[in-house]
Amino acid sequence: MNEQLAKITEEALGKISGAENLDALNEVRVEYLGKKGHITAVMKEMKNVAPEDRPAFGQMVNDARSKVEEALEAAKEALSQAAIRERLAAEVIDVTLPARKASIGHGHPCQIALDEVERIFIGMGYEVVEGPEIEWQEYNFTKLNIPEGHPARDEQDTFYITDEILLRSQTSPVQARVMEQGKLPIRMIAPGRVFRSDSIDATHSPSFNQIEGLVVDKHITMTDLKGTLDEFAKELFGPETKTRFRPHHFPFTEPSAEVDVSCFKCGGKGCRFCKGEGWIEILGCGMVHPHVLDMCGIDSREYTGFAFGVGLERIALLKYEIDDMRLLYENDQRFLNQF
Numbered sequence: 383m384n385e386q387l388a389k390i391t392e393e394a395l396g397k398i399s400g401a402e403n404l405d406a407l408n409e410v411r412v413e414y415l416g417k418k419g420h421i422t423a424v425m426k427e428m429k430n431v432a433p434e435d436r437p438a439f440g441q442m443v444n445d446a447r448s449k450v451e452e453a454l455e456a457a458k459e460a461l462s463q464a465a466i467r468e469r470l471a472a473e474v475i476d477v478t479l480p481a482r483k484a485s486i487g488h489g490h491p492c493q494i495a496l497d498e499v500e501r502i503f504i505g506m507g508y509e510v511v512e513g514p515e516i517e518w519q520e521y522n523f524t525k526l527n528i529p530e531g532h533p534a535r536d537e538q539d540t541f542y543i544t545d546e547i548l549l550r551s552q553t554s555p556v557q558a559r560v561m562e563q564g565k566l567p568i569r570m571i572a573p574g575r576v577f578r579s580d581s582i583d584a585t586h587s588p589s590f591n592q593i594e595g596l597v598v599d600k601h602i603t604m605t606d607l608k609g610t611l612d613e614f615a616k617e618l619f620g621p622e623t624k625t626r627f628r629p630h631h632f633p634f635t636e637p638s639a640e641v642d643v644s645c646f647k648c649g650g651k652g653c654r655f656c657k658g659e660g661w662i663e664i665l666g667c668g669m670v671h672p673h674v675l676d677m678c679g680i681d682s683r684e685y686t687g688f689a690f691g692v693g694l695e696r697i698a699l700l701k702y703e704i705d706d707m708r709l710l711y712e713n714d715q716r717f718l719n720q721f
C-alpha cells in the first residue's frame with residue numbers, strides 16, 4: 383500500500399510541476415484529490431484495513447494528501463505570479479511616445495453654407511424660423527394651393543405616415559404656419575430637412591435640405607423680390623454675379639420664376655462647370671398667390687408678398703465645387719476637413 387501511495391504521490395508531483403497554467407493545475411487537483419481522485423480512492427480502502435492499523439494508514443494517506451496540496455498551492459502561486467508578469471509586460475506603456483492628438487470635428491459644408499445664407503438674410507432683417515419635419519398634408523399641400531389630385535403632389539411624392547400626416551416634401555408649409563400666426567409684416571427664412579421618395583444618385587437623395595423664404599407686407603412687389611434675390615446671389619457667389627429670372631410655375635406663387643446666376647467659374651462665357659450655358663439654376667420663387675394669403679388668414683387685397691425656396695445641398699455643391707451629392711452624406715472626415 384505504502385509503495386502504491388508513494389508512486390501515486392510521485393506521479394502527482396510530477397504532473398504539478400509540469401502544469402503550464404492554472405487550468406492544467408486544476409485538472410491535476412481533480413485527478414488526485416477530487417471525489418473520484420486517486421488519493422481519495424486510497425483513503426476509501428480504510429474499511430479493508432485491520433482496525434489496529436487504521437491510525438497509521440490514515441496518517442500515511444493524509445501525509446500524501448498534504449504533500450500534494452502543498453505542491454498544488456505553491457505551483458498555483460508561481461503560475462499566478464507569472465501570469466501577472468506576462469500581462470504587465472504585454473501592457474507596458476511607453477511614456478516616451480508622442481501623445482495622440484484629439485481630433486476636433488469640422489463644420490459640414492451644408493452647415494457652412496447655411497450659416498452663410500442665414501448671415502445674409504439676417505443682415506437684411508429676416509428672422510430664422512423652423513417648422514416640423516412631420517407635417518399635415520394640409521400644410522404641405524392644400525394650404526399651398528395644391529389640392530388633392532393636383533399633379534404637383536405626384537412630383538413631390540413623399541413618405542406618408544397616414545393619409546393626413548407625411549414627411550414634408552418641401553419647407554414651404556412653414557410659410558402657411560407663419561402666415562396663420564397673423565403677425566405682420568413677415569420677413570423670414572425657414573431652413574430644414576425635407577423628404578421625397580427619390581432614389582439616391584449624384585443629384586438626388588430621399589432626404590435633403592431646403593431654405594424657404596417669405597416676405598409679406600403692404601406694397602411688396604416683384605421688384606422687391608428681384609432686388610432681394612439679386613443681392614443674395616451677389617453676397618453668396620461674389621459681387622460680379624448676375625441673376626436671370628425665367629418664368630416658371632409653382633402652385634403657391636403667381637407669377638413664378640426660376641432664378642439662374644451667371645456662372646461664377648467662367649463669368650457667363652460657358653464652361654464645363656455650367657455645362658456651356660453660362661448660367662446655373664439656383665432657386666424657385668414668385669409672388670405669393672392671393673389664394674394662399676387668403677387661405678392663411680391674410681387679406682390679399684391689403685397685403686402682398688414674395689417667397690422663394692433654395693436647395694441647401696445645391697448651394698453647397700456649387701459653392702465648394704463638389705460634383706456628387708452623396709459625398710455630403712458619407713461624413714468621411716477626410717472629405718469634410720477640406721472646407
Ligand code: DAH
Pocket residue numbers: 551552553554594595632635665666667668689690691692
Ligand atoms: N417648394 C418648392 C420646391 O420644393 C421651391 C419653391 C419654389 C419655394 C418657389 C417657394 C417658391 O417658396 O416661391 O420645389
